[in-house]
Amino acid sequence: MLTGMQKVRVHNISMSVDGFMAGPDQSLENPLGVGGESLHDWVFATRSGRHMIGQEGGDTGLDEDFFVAGVTGIGATVIGRNMFGPIRGPWTGDWNGWWGDEPPYHHPVFVLTHQARAPLEMAGGTTFHFVTDGPEAALQQALAAAGGEDVRIGGGASTIRQYLRRALIDELHVAIAPVLLGTGERLFADKTEMSGYSCTRLVSSPAAAHMVFTRQA
Amino acid sequence: MLTGMQKVRVHNISMSVDGFMAGPDQSLENPLGVGGESLHDWVFATRSGRHMIGQEGGDTGLDEDFFVAGVTGIGATVIGRNMFGPIRGPWTGDWNGWWGDEPPYHHPVFVLTHQARAPLEMAGGTTFHFVTDGPEAALQQALAAAGGEDVRIGGGASTIRQYLRRALIDELHVAIAPVLLGTGERLFADKTEMSGYSCTRLVSSPAAAHMVFTRQA
Numbered sequence: 001m002l003t004g005m006q007k008v009r010v011h012n013i014s015m016s017v018d019g020f021m022a023g024p025d026q027s028l029e030n031p032l033g034v035g036g037e038s039l040h041d042w043v044f045a046t047r048s049g050r051h052m053i054g055q056e057g058g059d060t061g062l063d064e065d066f067f068v069a070g071v072t073g074i075g076a077t078v079i080g081r082n083m084f085g086p087i088r089g090p091w092t093g094d095w096n097g098w099w100g101d102e103p104p105y106h107h108p109v110f111v112l113t114h115q116a117r118a119p120l121e122m123a124g125g126t127t128f129h130f131v132t133d134g135p136e137a138a139l140q141q142a143l144a145a146a147g148g149e150d151v152r153i154g155g156g157a158s159t160i161r162q163y164l165r166r167a168l169i170d171e172l173h174v175a176i177a178p179v180l181l182g183t184g185e186r187l188f189a190d191k192t193e194m195s196g197y198s199c200t201r202l203v204s205s206p207a208a209a210h211m212v213f214t215r216q217a
Numbered sequence: 218m219l220t221g222m223q224k225v226r227v228h229n230i231s232m233s234v235d236g237f238m239a240g241p242d243q244s245l246e247n248p249l250g251v252g253g254e255s256l257h258d259w260v261f262a263t264r265s266g267r268h269m270i271g272q273e274g275g276d277t278g279l280d281e282d283f284f285v286a287g288v289t290g291i292g293a294t295v296i297g298r299n300m301f302g303p304i305r306g307p308w309t310g311d312w313n314g315w316w317g318d319e320p321p322y323h324h325p326v327f328v329l330t331h332q333a334r335a336p337l338e339m340a341g342g343t344t345f346h347f348v349t350d351g352p353e354a355a356l357q358q359a360l361a362a363a364g365g366e367d368v369r370i371g372g373g374a375s376t377i378r379q380y381l382r383r384a385l386i387d388e389l390h391v392a393i394a395p396v397l398l399g400t401g402e403r404l405f406a407d408k409t410e411m412s413g414y415s416c417t418r419l420v421s422s423p424a425a426a427h428m429v430f431t432r433q434a
Contacts, residue, residue, distance in 0.1 A: 017393070017416075017428065018405035019236040176234070176393065178416030178428050182408025188235035191399025199234075199395030202426060204419050209426035211234065211395050 006143055007150040010160055010172040011070025013187060014039035014208070017176055020184035021157045027086060031098055038179045042207035043067055052104050062205045066173065075146025077105055078138050080159030081113045084128065091117050097128065108145040110138045112159060135162045157185040164193040170215050172197065175208040223360055224367040227377055227389040228287025230404060231256035231425070234393055237401035238374045244303060248315055255396045259424035260284055269321050279422045283390065292363025294322055295355050297376030298330045301345065308334050314345065325362040327355040329376060352379045374402040381410040387432050389414065392425040 015021055016039055023033025030036065043049035046067050047058035058064070085095045097103055102124040110129045117130040129145075131138040142151040153163050163169045174187065188194065194213065201212035232238055233256055240250025247253065260266035263284050264275035275281070302312045314320055319341040327346050334347040346362075348355040359368040370380050380386045391404065405411065411430065418429040 017391075018403075018408065174234075176426060178419055178430075180405055180408045180411050186235075188397055191235065191397045194397050202395050202421050202423050204421035204426055206419050209393060209419060209421055209428070211426070213395070 006146060006148065007170040008139065008143075008153060008163070008168055009070075009074070009150050010153050010155075010163075010169055012043065012067055013155065013160065013172070013174045014043070015174050015176050015187055016179050016181040016184075018180045018182065019186050019188060020181040021155070021187045022184050023181045024183045026082070031086070033181070033184050035179075035181050036184070039177045039181070042175060042177060042205065045207060062203060062210070063175075063207060066175065066210050070152065070173065071104075073149050074107065074152045075149030076108045076110065076142040077152045077154045078110045078112065078135075078142050078159070078163075079154040080156050081111055083154060083156050083159070084111045084113075090115050096120060096122065102126070108142070109154075110142045110145075112138055135159075135166070136168075139163070139168060157187050157189075160187065161189070161193055164197075165190075167196050167215060172213040174211050174213070176211065177208050223363060223365065224387040225356065225360075225370060225380070225385055226287075226291070226367050227370050227372075227380075227386055229260065229284055230372065230377065230389070230391045231260070232391050232393050232404055233396050233398040233401075235397045235399065236403050236405060237398040238372070238404045239401050240398045241400045243299070248303070250398070250401050252396075252398050253401070256394045256398070259392060259394060259422065262424060279420060279427070280392075280424060283392065283427050287369065287390065288321075290366050291324065291369045292366030293325045293327065293359040294369045294371045295327045295329065295352075295359050295376070295380075296371040297373050298328055300371060300373050300376070301328045301330075307332050313337060313339065319343070325359070326371075327359045327362075329355050352376075352383070353385075356380070356385060374404050374406075377404065378407070378410055381414075382407075384413050384432060389430040391428050391430070393428065394425050 023036035026033045042063045045059055046064040047060055048067050050058035084097050087095050103122050103126040106125040108127050110131050113130050116132050120128040153160055196215050197213040198216055199211055200214040203210050240253035243250045259280045262276055263281040264277055265284050267275035301314055304312050320339050320343040323342040325344050327348050330347050333349050337345040370377055413432050414430040415433055416428055417431040420427050
């Protein structure tokens with residue numbers, strides 16, 4: 001794939017110390033699964049993480065720096081359908097994502113789905129595009145739409161793993177939270193998906209251990 | 218259990234980022250399982266870790282401090298049979314542990330086993346005691362033999378989990394190495410075993426993320 005200097009990046013993936021990206025029983029009430037919120041405590045303690053949910057205050061420092069890196073220099077995002085919403089099968093009703101009228105992306109977002117749907121333009125610069133012809137096509141469209149900036153693969157676990165499997169991700173940042181979920185969706189369920197990657201950075205705050213894995217040339 | 222001021226501690230448990238304490242196919246040639254050695258790179262980069270295996274040099278700093286904490290103030294150790302050796306069933310031959318004539322314990326070591334065996338005195342102060350009446354009995358004996366110092370639960374995963382399940386561990390230090398093993402023995406296979414514990418320290422070197430879990434009163 002010709003990506004020029006554009007990178008495909010994964011950021012701020014919170015994982016429990018027992019390896020889960022989300023708790024069990026994801027639902028409208030618990031989009032991150034039961035107990036999944038605690039994975040993200042490190043985010044909502046940062047200034048930018050709090051700002052994202054309309055709250056004041058918050059810390060600067062390492063966690064803030066990682067959080068901000070995940071929204072800097074990104075011109076488009078690809079997400080899986082489950083990350084867009086809890087609806088399965090054909091689109092019904094007027095579900096417009098988890099994020100209200102003004103989603104925090106502010107750029108084109110490509111949603112992997114088997115169900116066609118017209119693009120959905122939201123306030124603040126976010127337009128959701130529904131891509132039915134697979135992950136490579138979605139990434140191509142995202143790279144083209146990113147205005148020369150990088151593309152972020154937003155998640156969830158199965159979406160990230162689809163791209164890892166194809167070696168299409170350049171950089172993967174995981175934040176390990178010191179909590180246990182017991183069950184849920186694993187990010188690292190198949191070692192071979194990570195075989196081309198090495199850890200190039202490992203640092204911690206008291207709230208999360210940050211690991212950056214980079215694809216080796 | 219009356220432990221007075223003595224603590225029951227777990228230290229320097231290396232875990233892969235996908236959650237395994239040892240690789241698959243543990244054997245005489247691969248006591249840590251295939252690929253398991255890489256979990257311990259952080260240990261063998263430290264001064265004390267290198268000294269333990271008869272090598273010079275090595276780094277001081279955070280990893281060294283954690284490694285040394287695991288051998289400081291410990292008067293006795295409890296280990297599972299698999300950590301003592303690869304033999305299953307009745308004792309045969311003259312297997313005296315993985316560590317040669319002078320094991321690095323230098324204190325009494327209680328080996329959990331179903332097969333009785335006379336105590337085995339090694340050079341340098343280590344005596345292996347083979348305990349056939351269960352983990353509580355082994356811990357009682359270790360606490361009594363520790364001369365007022367703490368007891369370390371040495372491993373492997375199933376032994377640590379037996380004690381976690383009984384809430385008999387006061388402090389658990391896990392070092393997460395940024396490598397994947399893909400399969401093997403999981404430390405955190407059951408969330409309920411850790412339900413009484415909180416992470417009280419999280420720090421990283423470039424080689425490992427160190428988490429300390431402490432039992433809450």
